[in-house]
Amino acid sequence: MNAFFDQVYFNNSVRSYVAVGTTILIVVLFKKYIAHYLALAIFKVLKIRWKNIDFPAFRSLAAKPLGLFIAVLITVTALDKLRLPSELEFSLYKVTFRDLLRMTGTFMIIFTFFQFVIKMIDFVMLMVQGIYMKDQAQQGTHQLIFFFKDLIKVLVALIGLLFILKYTFSYDIKGLLTGLSIVGAAVALALKESLENLIASFIIFFDRPFATGDAVKLNAVSGVVEKIGLRSTRIRSDDKSYITVPNKQMVDSVLDNQSSRVQRRAELKLEVSSSTSAGAIEKLLSGIREILGGEDILSSSAFVTGITANAILINCEYITGANARAYNIIRERNTLKILSLMEQLHIATAQSVSDIKIIRDEGEVPEPLRHDTGPR
Structure with missing residues (x-):
């Protein structure tokens, strides 16, 4: 073998x-x-x-x-x-x-x-x-x-x-x-510019300043990010137009990612008629503070900030942690409640006025007239 x-x-x-x-x-x-x-x-x-x-x-x-x-x-x-x-x-x-x-x-x-x-x-x-x-x-x-x-x-x-x-x-x-x-x-x-945009897309990928679906504001452009490409980012603007922004500009510019906002601030300025009594103003401020003390409000303030010839100025501020849609609903609700409170207290808003002088014939004294131009 x-x-x-x-x-x-x-x-x-x-x-x-x-x-x-x-x-x-x-x-x-x-x-x-x-x-x-x-x-x-x-x-x-x-x-x-x-x-x-x-x-x-x-x-x-x-x-x-x-x-x-x-x-x-x-x-x-x-x-x-x-x-x-x-x-x-x-x-x-x-x-x-x-x-x-x-x-x-x-x-x-x-x-x-x-x-x-x-x-x-x-x-x-x-x-x-x-x-x-x-x-x-x-x-x-x-x-x-x-x-x-x-x-x-x-x-x-x-x-x-x-x-x-x-x-x-x-x-x-x-x-x-x-x-x-x-x-x-x-x-x-x-391909210098193309490579810069390509590198910027890598920065967006790793740093993640925003993502698809975020509402962003960049210089004069604001809208919702629909696509992040290798060269540019596509944004659907508030006017529903389709805006293409180079990735390099998205990285180098100051960008406001509104979707990442954890709190939102609302401000309401009131101009109350100067003929309103101090007691009515105090009741109004007390009612506003009660309205702005809801569960969805994190902090609030309401103060008289000044008095002019025809108006008492009241500034109202409050902060909420709601998202954009809920924020608009809360702001509308509080504004309507404050208007309803002013109606209950019979407090009118200030009217804009102007002085009109009528010049008559010689020898007659001009008589100043006050003309009301604001809404009744």
């Missing part, structure tokens, strides 16, 4: 052929199970750091490319143990068949490895996207996650291409990297 296995065909013994063939057969038949248990081992390591990892999703994305990489790696390693027959020692366009086999094996190993890395990136981004989608305060951020995923995958693919050029074709990539850096600098100068 040993004599049979020791027989040599094409520079290799039967024993070598059997060992290599058995190894490749085992890997092909059990590739699925090998990939499953390797993926499970990687999953347990990742589970130590991230508790919310979903194993079925991880297995569906990582198991197949991982199994392919392991199969290619073991197959190429096993075939490398065989000696090349003398019949195959020939050159093809100055490239020997031996070098061609080496290049093919190296290419397959690098290609399948980076394919596995790209699938792992898909899984990581899927997990990050799930975290952001669960958080209602961070809705709309996932559109930048898609960009990050594609950008990282392109960078990984470029690195894989450089590895293939370096280790498969023995190409000196130093000159290529130098040329790429020069081209990159030229492109960066040509």
Whole structure:
């Protein structure tokens, strides 16, 4: 039996052929199970750091490319143990068949490895996207996650291409990297504004000064953010027009995120007729303070701030923690209650007056007349 296995065909013994063939057969038949248990081992390591990892999703994305990489790696390693027959020692366009086999094996190993890395990136981004989608305060951020995923995958693919050029074709990539850096600098100068807006979108993504659905005010623009893009932010203005603002301006300018406001202040200024008695004013102030002492009011004040020739000035202020819609309802309700209180106390608002002089014929004394221009 040993004599049979020791027989040599094409520079290799039967024993070598059997060992290599058995190894490749085992890997092909059990590739699925090998990939499953390797993926499970990687999953347990990742589970130590991230508790919310979903194993079925991880297995569906990582198991197949991982199994392919392991199969290619073991197959190429096993075939490398065989000696090349003398019949195959020939050159093809100055490239020997031996070098061609080496290049093919190296290419397959690098290609399948980076394919596995790209699938792992898909899984990581899927997990990050799930975290952001669960958080209602961070809705709309996932559109930048898609960009990050594609950008990282392109960078990984470029690195894989450089590895293939370096280790498969023995190409000196130093000159290529130098040329790429020069081209990159030229492109960066040509696309300066676009790159500034792109970097600003990253700042918005990480710093989160606002999110989709927030009501914002920026210089002369105010409205609701509908979309945060890579170059610009789209705002639906109060006039229902669609405004596009560059991301750089959204980051560099003073922005008021009105949706993040925790308190809102309301002010009501009254001008009461100067003929109103002090007792009626005191009753009015007491009633206003009672109206502004509701449960939805955090703090309030009502004071007489001045007296003019025809009016007594009263300033009312109050702060509420309600949202924008409830704030408008509260302000309207309090204003109507104060008006109703003034009607009950028979207190009128001040009327605007002006003096009119009528010039008569010589010898007659001008008589000043008071003309009421305000509403009755």
